[in-house]
Amino acid sequence: MDRHVVGSVTDIPPGGRKIVTVKGRQIGIFRIGDEFFGLINRCPHQGAPLCSGEVVSRLVAPSPGDYRLTRAGEMIRCPWHCWEFDIRSGQSLCDPDSVQVRSFDVAVEAGNAVAEGRFIAERVEVSVEERYIVVTV
Amino acid sequence: MNVTVLDRKPDRSAQTHMGFIDCDVHPYVKGPNDFDPFLSKRWLEHKRTIGGRSRQGLAKTPMYPRMSPGSGMRMDGWPKGGGHPGSDLPLMREQLLDLFDVAYGLLAPLVGGAGGERNLEFGAAMATAVNEWQLAHSCDPDPRLLGAVQINAEYTEAAIAEIEKRAGDRRFAQVNIPPRGLEPLGRRRYWPILQACAANGFPVSLHLGGTSGHASTGGGWPSFYHEEHPSYVQTMQTLVTSLVCEGVFEQIPNLKIVLVEGGFAWLPALCWRLDKHWKQLKAEVPHLKRAPSEYVHEHIWVTTQPIEEPERPEDMLSTLEWIGPDRVMFSTDYPHWDQDDPRYAFKIPLPDDWKRKIYRDNARALYTLD
Numbered sequence: 001m002d003r004h005v006v007g008s009v010t011d012i013p014p015g016g017r018k019i020v021t022v023k024g025r026q027i028g029i030f031r032i033g034d035e036f037f038g039l040i041n042r043c044p045h046q047g048a049p050l051c052s053g054e055v056v057s058r059l060v061a062p063s064p065g066d067y068r069l070t071r072a073g074e075m076i077r078c079p080w081h082c083w084e085f086d087i088r089s090g091q092s093l094c095d096p097d098s099v100q101v102r103s104f105d106v107a108v109e110a111g112n113a114v115a116e117g118r119f120i121a122e123r124v125e126v127s128v129e130e131r132y133i134v135v136t137v
Numbered sequence: 138m139n140v141t142v143l144d145r146k147p148d149r150s151a152q153t154h155m156g157f158i159d160c161d162v163h164p165y166v167k168g169p170n171d172f173d174p175f176l177s178k179r180w181l182e183h184k185r186t187i188g189g190r191s192r193q194g195l196a197k198t199p200m201y202p203r204m205s206p207g208s209g210m211r212m213d214g215w216p217k218g219g220g221h222p223g224s225d226l227p228l229m230r231e232q233l234l235d236l237f238d239v240a241y242g243l244l245a246p247l248v249g250g251a252g253g254e255r256n257l258e259f260g261a262a263m264a265t266a267v268n269e270w271q272l273a274h275s276c277d278p279d280p281r282l283l284g285a286v287q288i289n290a291e292y293t294e295a296a297i298a299e300i301e302k303r304a305g306d307r308r309f310a311q312v313n314i315p316p317r318g319l320e321p322l323g324r325r326r327y328w329p330i331l332q333a334c335a336a337n338g339f340p341v342s343l344h345l346g347g348t349s350g351h352a353s354t355g356g357g358w359p360s361f362y363h364e365e366h367p368s369y370v371q372t373m374q375t376l377v378t379s380l381v382c383e384g385v386f387e388q389i390p391n392l393k394i395v396l397v398e399g400g401f402a403w404l405p406a407l408c409w410r411l412d413k414h415w416k417q418l419k420a421e422v423p424h425l426k427r428a429p430s431e432y433v434h435e436h437i438w439v440t441t442q443p444i445e446e447p448e449r450p451e452d453m454l455s456t457l458e459w460i461g462p463d464r465v466m467f468s469t470d471y472p473h474w475d476q477d478d479p480r481y482a483f484k485i486p487l488p489d490d491w492k493r494k495i496y497r498d499n500a501r502a503l504y505t506l507d
């Protein structure tokens with residue numbers, strides 16, 4: 001496992017995402033507030049480019065007609081058959097116990113740590129003032 | 138679901154899906170005027186000033202969920218240069234035809250509104266226009282794409298004329314009839330059309346969709362798209378039952394029917410029920426010389442998408458066996474949101490000879506393709 005610098009935090013605004021390629025894998029990096037999450041860009045159902053789907057809320061209804069929008073912007077909906085997954089965990093909305101998207105550990109590191117540390121950042125220019133998104137693959 | 142599909146590798150055993158025949162591909166118009174070159178002045182003017190009149194009360198209510206914009210399209214199916222999914226041949230090649238080395242793609246154009254048009258003469262004119270459009274925009278530029286003759290089944294003479302006009306043109310593989318008609322398809326009013334299809338060597342494909350003006354379920358109008366989608370199964374069941382019970386297959390012994398996009402796991406159970414009742418009610422339908430299931434097996438083909446995903450994946454094998462692996466044909470439904478990927482659609486490996494039949498040989502035999 002290596003830690004790869006995939007961009008600066010300013011590359012992805014809150015609510016945004018960026019699809020990066022690390023070790024030949026496409027990974028969607030999602031930003032929710034100031035937290036970052038990584039999911040493989042491949043739907044567990046039939047392999048669609050999952051991370052290009054729509055970012056949506058989780059709609060729950062404790063009983064018919066009683067609707068609550070929760071977890072705004074924390075679900076990703078597959079661009080093909082619309083299965084929804086929790087961006088934070090990769091868990092499927094309908095079948096959380098057995099269907100999951102592979103997720104990757106994503107952290108934010110300060111520029112000076114990145115400049116000195118053991119990171120792989122060949123495609124990213126690192127400056128000490130910036131903060132960087134680091135994904136472990 | 139009791140298995141995680143996350144780690145499933147695509148079914149690469151000999152890549153059997155490669156070179157498959159796709160029995161449901163949707164071409165789409167680039168713009169609203171695509172059909173105009175193929176309409177006479179009289180009908181062009183009609184289209185511009187009066188327009189279509191479908192058999193749907195709330196004409197602007199979309200039939201498909203909006204969560205996949207463009208009437209339920211695969212979100213990565215939108216051409217970068219603009220236009221609608223299915224309208225851009227290079228993208229269709231990239232995402233389907235070349236990607237899987239598709240041998241043939243059977244077109245199901247759900248555009249033009251010919252089949253459900255209430256103004257029958259306009260419906261007939263639009264059917265002709267959509268047929269010409271298929272040739273010009275799909276079949277001629279990419280001969281892998283085979284057209285489906287559009288007709289308006291309520292206008293018998295024009296429908297037969299259109300079928301006869303296309304007969305022998307190998308660019309057309311079959312005749313499309315909307316499954317939701319004014320009456321069940323087995324009724325005598327439709328026999329001359331079905332006869333013309335059979336006489337001219339065209340299987341009849343019934344692709345789900347459209348509106349008939351009747352409630353979409355036998356029990357009334359459903360509230361949700363989630364209910365609407367399985368209601369197409371009821372439609373297909375009605376058609377199969379009607380075609381069998383009316384004696385259509387006795388009357389037209391060489392008629393071949395393809396059920397497209399209506400699922401298939403329900404078919405064995407319907408046959409069991411029809412057979413049971415036939416034993417009890419034979420006196421009412423003495424024209425049925427054989428058990429209903431025999432007519433079904435001889436005359437009806439099904440396409441796979443949207444494929445059933447049984448909780449125990451191995452149940453798929455029994456289902457296919459009950460229907461007969463010689464009657465099932467693979468389809469993607471590209472570029473719709475619920476399309477199936479030939480690599481992943483079956484959640485269980487199929488025996489090799491079944492795969493060859495389902496991905497290729499059944500369609501090749503039915504449509505007499507090389």
Ligand code: FES
Pocket residue numbers: 043044045046047048050078079080081082083
């Ligand atoms: S491929 Fe993602 S939901 Fe089917």
